[in-house]
Amino acid sequence: xxxxxxxxxxxxxxxxxxxxxxxxxxxxxxxxxxGNLQAFLGSExxxxxxxxLHGPLHEVTLLLRGVLLAAVVLHxxxxxxxxxxxxxxxxxxxxxxxxxxxxxxxRTLRLGGVLLLAFIVFHLLHFTTGQVHPExxxxxxxxxxxxxxxxxxxxxxxxxxxxxxxxHLYHGAWASLRSLGAAQPAPSPLHxxxxxxxxxxxxxxxxxxxxAVLLGWLA
Amino acid sequence: MKLTLFVxxxxxxxxxxxxxxxxxxxxxxxxSFLEMLDVVNEGLVLRGEAPIAFDHDCxxxxxxxxxxxxxxIAHGPMKGTATCQxxxxxxxxxxxxxxxxxxxxxxxxxxxxxxxxxxxDRIMAAGGFVSVSTGSAPDGNAIPVPKPDADLAMDAAACxxxxxCVAACPNASAMLFTSAxxxxxQLLPQGQPERHRRALGxxxxxxxxxxxxxxxxxxxxxxxxxxxxxxxxxxxxxxxxAATVTQREESAADAGF
Numbered sequence: 077x078x079x080x081x082x083x084x085x086x087x088x089x090x091x092x093x094x095x096x097x098x099x100x101x102x103x104x105x106x107x108x109x110x111g112n113l114q115a116f117l118g119s120e121x122x123x124x125x126x127x128x129l130h131g132p133l134h135e136v137t138l139l140l141r142g143v144l145l146a147a148v149v150l151h152x153x154x155x156x157x158x159x160x161x162x163x164x165x166x167x168x169x170x171x172x173x174x175x176x177x178x179x180x181x182x183r184t185l186r187l188g189g190v191l192l193l194a195f196i197v198f199h200l201l202h203f204t205t206g207q208v209h210p211e212x213x214x215x216x217x218x219x220x221x222x223x224x225x226x227x228x229x230x231x232x233x234x235x236x237x238x239x240x241x242x243x244h245l246y247h248g249a250w251a252s253l254r255s256l257g258a259a260q261p262a263p264s265p266l267h268x269x270x271x272x273x274x275x276x277x278x279x280x281x282x283x284x285x286x287x288a289v290l291l292g293w294l295a
Numbered sequence: 296m297k298l299t300l301f302v303x304x305x306x307x308x309x310x311x312x313x314x315x316x317x318x319x320x321x322x323x324x325x326x327s328f329l330e331m332l333d334v335v336n337e338g339l340v341l342r343g344e345a346p347i348a349f350d351h352d353c354x355x356x357x358x359x360x361x362x363x364x365x366x367x368i369a370h371g372p373m374k375g376t377a378t379c380q381x382x383x384x385x386x387x388x389x390x391x392x393x394x395x396x397x398x399x400x401x402x403x404x405x406x407x408x409x410x411x412x413x414x415x416d417r418i419m420a421a422g423g424f425v426s427v428s429t430g431s432a433p434d435g436n437a438i439p440v441p442k443p444d445a446d447l448a449m450d451a452a453a454c455x456x457x458x459x460c461v462a463a464c465p466n467a468s469a470m471l472f473t474s475a476x477x478x479x480x481q482l483l484p485q486g487q488p489e490r491h492r493r494a495l496g497x498x499x500x501x502x503x504x505x506x507x508x509x510x511x512x513x514x515x516x517x518x519x520x521x522x523x524x525x526x527x528x529x530x531x532x533x534x535x536x537a538a539t540v541t542q543r544e545e546s547a548a549d550a551g552f
Contacts, residue, residue: 089535162466165399165400165401165467166399171314171393178465182511247511265525265526
């Protein structure tokens with residue numbers, strides 16, 4: 077127990093936790109994206125998938141939700157604590173600082189994380205519980221999706237948030253394997269072909285849905 | 296060459312500092328950056344002003360004493376080069392150059408551009424060594440070391456401890472330094488008996504000194520005058536996980552060494 081606590085208290089231990097929880101969330105995001113894309117197969121198909129998750133697979137869904145919630149909480153707690161530590165490590169900044177290797181993704185990671193948290197809260201209230209969805213019908217996933225995303229401002233929030241998700245993954249999917257010590261030594265360690273493809277696929281896979289609703293492809 | 300400098304001046308660690316403008320009207324492109332500062336300092340001394348204090352020793356790029364933030368880049372615009380090996384031909388006539396000290400809570404300013412890097416010494420003392428019996432020198436090659444391991448260990452052992460990785464890191468993290476100093480010993484047979492204590496002990500000391508954590512920006516390896524790769528940070532993470540899993544529960548007495 078002291079060993080686990082010591083691991084969690086250390087900076088490297090927290091980074092490992094962030095990497096592991098990040099990979100869990102990446103797994104969820106990919107499955108969620110594949111689920112969403114069934115909207116293009118028609119309303120029956122999507123609603124049947126929703127009914128499957130809440131009917132026969134109900135217990136599995138609950139279990140996965142528990143794991144996901146624990147991952148999200150650990151990821152956020154570690155991120156907040158590490159951010160405070162990092163801020164404190166440089167009380168006096170530079171008059172001039174020119175980044176040499178940091179990418180837009182790595183530099184917006186924390187800001188993007190905050191945006192994604194706000195998005196997740198809104199998204200759950202929107203499509204899972206329906207509190208902020210004026211035309212919510214429990215169980216009719218396809219109807220909720222199309223009517224929810226046909227409001228341009230809501231769709232825009234989804235599109236911007238998915239851009240943040242893509243950037244978060246471009247850095248996070250690569251960095252998590254490094255934090256877990258799983259990445260192999262490479263001649264140019266900053267190259268990340270797998271994370272790049274994953275980020276683009278996830279970004280496009282999620283963004284196509286609100287875009288399709290706005291363009292009237294899904295009705 | 297004619298240059299305009301903005302140099303951080305701070306009389307002591309306790310006092311406040313600011314950037315001060317200096318004109319350097321007669322700079323040769325063949326001067327090193329430190330020689331250029333020497334010339335500026337001669338002018339300051341002749342005018343009765345205090346010269347700009349900066350750290351330097353070998354001026355051959357191997358001692359790790361020098362280190363300046365030059366126009367927002369640790370050790371200046373030339374890759375794989377310490378400040379002393381940066382030459383003024385890397386700049387153009389009429390350039391404005393900002394010169395600042397390394398900035399980190401763990402590297403307090405002593406004076407002007409000089410910072411106290413003894414935090415690195417304390418990280419080394421927390422495990423950056425191998426314990427050997429003293430006596431007559433052992434026979435060369437008595438312990439076989441695979442050539443690829445020796446080469447790789449040398450890549451990390453090339454670290455001169457200048458602190459550019461900390462200076463360049465947006466989090467003022469010392470992970471590249473610590474991982475290089477842990478990593479080169481972990482690859483060698485002599486480093487094995489203490490490998491877990493080393494990884495845990497040096498990581499703990501790094502935290503105690505007030506350095507930040509790694510967020511994989513990669514700024515450190517770009518700034519490193521010895522080209523040390525962030526792969527070493529990945530190795531330290533791996534060692535740290537292994538050490539946590541396999542360490543025996545130590546009594547309070549032998550936890551510190």
